[in-house]
Each structure stands twice: as C-alpha cells, then as structure tokens.
Amino acid sequence: MNEKIMRKKKLQLTFVFLIIIAATYLSSAVTEYNLFESVATIPAAFAWIFSNLIITQEALERLPDILEKLNETIFMSIAATTIAAVFSLFLALMGSKTTKANNILSVIARFVASLSRNIPVVAWSLILLISFGQNSVTGFLALFVATLGFLTRAFIESIDEADQKSVEALTATGATYFQIVSKAVIPQSLPQMISWILFMIETNIRSATLVGILTGTGIGYMFDLYYKNLNYNIVALITLTIVVAVIAIELISTRIRKVIL
Structure with missing residues (x-):
C-alpha cells in the first residue's frame, strides 16, 4: 500500500516537473528569450556598472x-x-x-x-x-x-x-x-x-x-x-x-x- 502511494506521488511530481519544463520552454519561445545569451551579457553589464555608476564630488x-x-x-x-x-x-x-x-x-x-x-x-x-x-x-x-x-x-x-x-x-x-x-x-x-x-x-x-x-x-x-x-x-x-x-x-x-x- 505504501509503495503504491509513493509511486503515485513520484508520478505526480514527475508530471508537475514536466509541465514546468514545458511551460518554461514555451515562454522562452514566445518571448524569444535566450538564457545563454543573457548569462553571456553579465560580465559586460557589471563592467558598465563599475565604469558609469560612480559617485563623484559633483x-x-x-x-x-x-x-x-x-x-x-x-x-x-x-x-x-x-x-x-x-x-x-x-x-x-x-x-x-x-x-x-x-x-x-x-x-x-x-x-x-x-x-x-x-x-x-x-x-x-x-x-x-x-x-x-x-x-x-x-x-x-x-x-x-x-x-x-x-x-x-x-x-x-x-x-x-x-x-x-x-x-x-x-x-x-x-x-x-x-x-x-x-x-x-x-x-x-x-x-x-x-x-x-x-x-x-x-x-x-x-x-x-x-x-x-x-x-x-x-x-x-x-x-x-x-x-x-x-x-x-x-x-x-x-x-x-x-x-x-x-x-x-x-x-x-x-x-x-x-x-x-
């Protein structure tokens, strides 16, 4: 009985996980969002911050x-x-x-x-x-x-x-x-x-x-x-x-x- 309940919960979790993956992929496709391109821009973003956001005397x-x-x-x-x-x-x-x-x-x-x-x-x-x-x-x-x-x-x-x-x-x-x-x-x-x-x-x-x-x-x-x-x-x-x-x-x-x- 316990094994059946555990299997059912695992199947439910797997199903939910697959839905999340599918929803994420669909959202990325619709919005044309690319995770790898976003990660690649992080160094440039920090470089811009440290070069522009400087508190001056003025x-x-x-x-x-x-x-x-x-x-x-x-x-x-x-x-x-x-x-x-x-x-x-x-x-x-x-x-x-x-x-x-x-x-x-x-x-x-x-x-x-x-x-x-x-x-x-x-x-x-x-x-x-x-x-x-x-x-x-x-x-x-x-x-x-x-x-x-x-x-x-x-x-x-x-x-x-x-x-x-x-x-x-x-x-x-x-x-x-x-x-x-x-x-x-x-x-x-x-x-x-x-x-x-x-x-x-x-x-x-x-x-x-x-x-x-x-x-x-x-x-x-x-x-x-x-x-x-x-x-x-x-x-x-x-x-x-x-x-x-x-x-x-x-x-x-x-x-x-x-x-x-």
Whole structure:
C-alpha cells in the first residue's frame, strides 16, 4: 500500500516537473528569450556598472536635495501605512469570524480587502494617476489602497488566531461587543498587528520609489529625472541612499519586532 502511494506521488511530481519544463520552454519561445545569451551579457553589464555608476564630488553636492526627497518618500510611506492600518483594523473586525457583527459586513470587508490587495500598487498608481494627476496625493493614495488590502487580510488572520477562551469568558459574563474587542481581542492581536505594520512600512518605502517614478513625486521622481538625463553619477548616489535607508529601517523594525513579539 505504501509503495503504491509513493509511486503515485513520484508520478505526480514527475508530471508537475514536466509541465514546468514545458511551460518554461514555451515562454522562452514566445518571448524569444535566450538564457545563454543573457548569462553571456553579465560580465559586460557589471563592467558598465563599475565604469558609469560612480559617485563623484559633483554628485555629492546634490546630496541635500536627494535626502529631502528621500525623507518625503519615507514619511509618505509611513503616513500611508499607519492611516491604512486604522481603516484595516475596522475592516478586520468586521471581516473576522471571531468579531464580525453580521455576515453582510463580513463579506463586504473581505471583498474590499481582496480587491485592493490583488491589484498591484503600480496598477493603482496608474488608475489614480488618471483622476488625480502627477502629485503626492496620487502616490499616497496608491500606497494607502494597496496597504489597506494587505493589512486587512493580515489583521483578520491575527484576530482569528487569538485565544477564544477569553472571548467566550467575556461573552458568558454579558460583556458588550466593544468590551470583548478591547479587552480580549485587541490585546492578544496587537503585537502581531504592529509587526505587520512595520513590515508594510518597509515594503512601502521600496514601493514608493517606483510609485514616485509614475506619479512624479519623492525620490522616485528624482531618480527618473537624472536617469533620463543620463546623469549616472547622481543616479548612483540616489540608489545608494535608497539602499541605506531601506536597510536602516529594516534593522530598526526587526529590532522592534523582537521586543514586542
């Protein structure tokens, strides 16, 4: 019996592996992508990077302007994340099986979360760009909507994982809905929620660079401007500041998560 099950699993794995190979080959044929040619260009690509992306004294003179735009991007990401977290908490309470008020609100909350989460932030940027134009509001809203869906989903899972005994105990004593949420659900779920918020701040700072290219705001706009002008020295400095900022924020958030979890 065990041998038959093992053979069946091996056949299934072999079948899946063959499908992946066939799909990869078909994709390469359709897109005319050649793996060997791509690998052969790697040395030339690194040579171009080391010869063009050099930070010069002239580029360093633009550092104050770069840091100003970088701060704008970071604060926009933090604001979009924290404000989205407030709305996400409300939607999560409505959508969670533990705290839902009724089935209709639960379905609506889950639908809003699914819709905003499954549309990429770049797509939201393009959609909102048509209505609001190239400005910081568009960038903020794109990050806000994408974050809303992700955090709502994460908060729902955090609430559902909470210990049901305390909820049942408060319900048995005749506690109101708000007392149950504030005394039993939120205290248990809060550390995990904060961890998700910190994770989204990191993610949004990375995404905000790309969003800025599309919406003409923040460090992304500055990167796009100098890249189009072929000023690779300043592009190198902008890239370096983004990398340093992302690493620094990731280290800070990792430290905070270790403390609260």
